[in-house]
Amino acid sequence: MSVTVNCFATLARFAPPDADMPAAAGLSVGQTIDLLGIPRPNVKTVFVNGLHATMDKVLSEGDRVGIFPAVAGG
Numbered sequence: 001m002s003v004t005v006n007c008f009a010t011l012a013r014f015a016p017p018d019a020d021m022p023a024a025a026g027l028s029v030g031q032t033i034d035l036l037g038i039p040r041p042n043v044k045t046v047f048v049n050g051l052h053a054t055m056d057k058v059l060s061e062g063d064r065v066g067i068f069p070a071v072a073g074g
Contacts, residue, residue, distance in 0.1 A: 001061040002023060005032065010069045014038045021060060031053035032065060044070040 007015040014036045047066040
């Protein structure tokens with residue numbers, strides 16, 4: 001299967017080429033983050049198809065994953 005993964009801000013360097021990532025059935029959000037080499041403490045928020053997701057959320061064909069670091073600003 002294939003999922004679309006977008007990494008934002010300081011995590012952008014971990015994003016797969018063209019945002020497309022082949023994925024085995026049963027792959028979770030946390031496993032996806034590990035495969036991309038992103039240190040889990042650097043991840044603050046993850047969305048799957050526009051909805052907040054936990055690390056144990058299992059991905060499905062065509063899911064869109066957004067990975068965000070902690071950000072500050074005012």
